[in-house]
Every structure is written in C-alpha cells, then in structure tokens.
Amino acid sequence: MRIWHRYCLTVVLILLASPVCAALNGLLLTPQNGQPARHLLVLLHGYGSNEQDLLPIADFLAADYAVVSLRAPIALGGDHYAWYRAGDLSQSDIDAASGQVIVRVRQLQQQLAISPARTLLAGFSQGAVMGWNIAFHYPTSVGAIAIFSGHLPPSLPHTAPLGLLPSVFVGHGRADERIPLALDEQAVASAQRWGYSVAFHRYAQQGHTISSPELEDFKHWAQAFTPQTSD
Numbered sequence: 001m002r003i004w005h006r007y008c009l010t011v012v013l014i015l016l017a018s019p020v021c022a023a024l025n026g027l028l029l030t031p032q033n034g035q036p037a038r039h040l041l042v043l044l045h046g047y048g049s050n051e052q053d054l055l056p057i058a059d060f061l062a063a064d065y066a067v068v069s070l071r072a073p074i075a076l077g078g079d080h081y082a083w084y085r086a087g088d089l090s091q092s093d094i095d096a097a098s099g100q101v102i103v104r105v106r107q108l109q110q111q112l113a114i115s116p117a118r119t120l121l122a123g124f125s126q127g128a129v130m131g132w133n134i135a136f137h138y139p140t141s142v143g144a145i146a147i148f149s150g151h152l153p154p155s156l157p158h159t160a161p162l163g164l165l166p167s168v169f170v171g172h173g174r175a176d177e178r179i180p181l182a183l184d185e186q187a188v189a190s191a192q193r194w195g196y197s198v199a200f201h202r203y204a205q206q207g208h209t210i211s212s213p214e215l216e217d218f219k220h221w222a223q224a225f226t227p228q229t230s231d
Contacts, residue, residue, distance in 0.1 A: 024070045024071060024072075024073060024100050024101065024103075024104050025051075025070070025071050026051040026068055026069050026070035026071045026104075027051050027052065027055070027067075027068070027069045028066065028067070028068050028108075029055070029058060029066065029067035029068070029069075030066060031063060031064050031065060031066055032058075032063040032065075033063035033064055035064060036112075036113075037064060037065065037066035037112050037114060038064040038065075038114070038118065039061075039062065039064055039065045039066070039114065039118045039119070039120065040065065040066050040067075040068065040105075040108060040109065040112060040114045040118060040119045040120070041057070041058060041061060041065045041066070041067045041068070041119075041120050041121075041122065042068050042069075042070065042101070042105055042119065042120070042121040042122070042142070043055070043057060043058075043067065043068070043069040043070065043122055043123070043127070044070060044072075044083070044101065044121070044122070044123035044124070044126075044127030044128075044130050044131060045069070045070075045071075045072065045081070045123075045124060045126075045127050046123075046124045046125030046126050046127055046128075047082050047083070047125055047126040048076060048080045048081075048082065049080065049081070050071055050072075050079050050080065050081055051069040051070060051071040052069070053069075053124075054069060054122070054124060054127075055067070055069055057122055057210075057215070057218070060215050060216075060218060060219040060222065061120075061219070061222055062222075062223075065120075066108075066112055066114070068104070068105075068108055070101060070104060072097065072126070072127075073096075073097055073100060074093070082126060083097045083126045083127065083129070083130050084097060084126065084129075090153075090154055091153060091154045091155045094129065094130065094133050094153050094154075095133070095137075097130060098130060098133050098134050098137060098138065101121075101130065101134065102134070102138050102141055105119065105121075105141060105142070106141070115143075116140060116141050116142055116143055117143040117164075118143060119141070119142040119143055119144075120142065120143065120144045120145070120146065120222065120225065121134060121142045121144070121145045121146070121166075122145070122146035122147075122148065122218075123145075123146070123147065123148065123150065124148040124149060124150075124210060125148070125149055125150065125178070125179065125208065127148075127150075128147045128148050128149055128150025128151075129150050129151060129152075129153055131145045131146070131147050131150060132145075132147060132150055132151070132152055132153060132187055132191075133153040135161075135165075135166060135168060135191065135196070136153075136156055136157055136161055136191075136194075137157060137161075139161040139162075139163055139164075139165050139166055140163040140164055142166050143166055143167070143225070144166050144167040144168070144169070144222070144225045145166050145167075145168050145169070146168075146169040146170075146171075146218055146221075146222075147168065147169065147170045147171070147184065147187070148171050148172075148210050148214070149171070149172050149173065149176055149178075149179050149184070149208055149209075149210070150170075150172075150179065150183075150184055150187065151179055151183035151184060151186070151187055152183070152186060152187045152190060156190065160194040160195065161194060165194075165195055165196050165197070166196070167196075167197050167199075167225055168191060168196050168197065168198045168199070169198075169199050169201075169217075169218055169221045169222075170184055170187070170188055170198060170199070170200045170201065171201045171203065171210070171214040171217065171218065172184040172185075172201075172202060172203070173202075173203045173205075173206025173207050173208065173209070173211070174202055174203060174204050174205065174206065175204075175205050175206055175207045176206070176207055176208045177207055177208060178207075178208040179208060181202060184200075185200075188200050199217075199221050201214065201217050
C-alpha cells in the first residue's frame with residue numbers, strides 16, 4: 001500500500017528488540033519536538049507490507065507523539081508480512097496477533113509513562129481488521145482507533161464491550177476493489193450499536209489506499225481527540 005503524501009519524517013528511528021517472546025518487533029519513533037512523549041501512536045500495516053509503510057501518518061499528528069510501527073508476525077518472504085492467513089484460521093491468527101500487539105502496547109505505555117487514554121492505534125487493510133478486533137476485544141487498552149479501509153473480523157464478542165470505549169475514525173474509498181465499502185459500513189453499524197463514537201468518512205473515486213483528503217480528515221479528528229486525553 002502506498003500513502004500519497006508530500007511529507008517527510010524528521011524523527012529518530014530505533015529498532016525494537018523484543019525481550020518478551022509474545023511481543024512484536026517494529027520501529028519506535030521519538031517525538032518530533034524532542035521532548036518526552038505525551039501521546040503514543042501505534043501503526044499496523046496491511047497485508048504484504050512491513051513496519052515502514054504507514055510511517056508518514058505520524059506527520060499528521062501533534063509533535064508530542066511517540067510512534068511505534070509494528071511488524072506483523074507472519075513472514076511471507078522478503079520484507080513482506082501479514083497479520084493473519086485467509087480461511088478457517090483467520091480468526092485464530094487475528095486473536096493471537098491482537099494479543100501480541102497489546103503486549104507491546106502495554107509495555108510501551110509503561111516504559112513511556114503514557115496511559116491508554118493517550119494512545120491512538122491506526123491500521124490499514126489487514127491492520128484495520130486488527131484495529132476493529134482490538135476495538136471490540138481490548139477496548140480499554142487505547143483511547144482512539146483509526147480504521148483505514150477495513151472490515152469486521154470473522155468473530156465478534158457475544159456481548160457488548162464494557163468500560164470506557166475508544167473513539168473511532170473510519171475512512172474508506174467508494175472505489176475500493178479489495179475491501180468493498182459496504183464491509184466497513186457494516187462494521188461502523190455494529191460499533192455504533194454497541195455505543196462507540198464513530199467518525200465515518202467515504203471518499204469518491206478512492207481505491208484501496210489512503211489519500212491526502214483522508215489524512216487531512218484524520219488529522220482534524222486526531223486534533224479533536226487529543227485535548228480529551230487529560231488523565
């Protein structure tokens with residue numbers, strides 16, 4: 001997946017070494033303002049990509065964000081990875097990978113002294129499916145979730161999630177040829193029935209990608225989310 005952008009990251013990249021076997025590796029970016037992080041952005045890439053793919057999203061957030069971009073656990077060959085396999089094993093893969101994401105997120109929240117309320121998770125395609133799964137199964141682990149071109153995981157909880165629910169941004173192209181818009185519409189309807197606050201944006205003539213207008217909408221949504229995260 002390619003993000004169409006004209007932005008340049010100026011932060012430092014640090015390779016994460018995982019001391020916990022269940023945690024994922026990836027890239028940790030220090031805040032652009034050079035100060036201790038006050039917020040955390042967690043990025044989950046799409047199928048066949050890697051932890052570098054979504055890094056430009058960080059340019060649309062405040063300068064006090066630390067950013068961790070995680071690498072999916074299933075190697076496809078070369079520098080390509082996936083969060084889950086297609087077919088009957090997809091939900092078990094999604095659940096296992098979601099647990100690994102949460103292990104890493106909680107580790108970084110403790111390390112950086114950042115609360116779940118100040119943590120924003122964003123995913124594209126397979127990473128967006130992971131985002132929906134985390135929204136429903138680990139709702140109190142993050143304060144907000146951005147879904148770029150996703151759909152519901154195969155299995156949902158039998159009861160509505162409890163506790164403080166994350167705010168959700170959803171963006172999807174009307175011309176998406178890989179994941180039809182209707183699937184995210186279904187996901188949004190399910191989330192709203194369970195009490196999630198969802199900002200849903202549809203983009204004409206946009207395929208399976210993240211566009212500049214979508215990133216601008218995400219930026220404005222994230223700005224509205226950030227002041228609410230005093231804890």
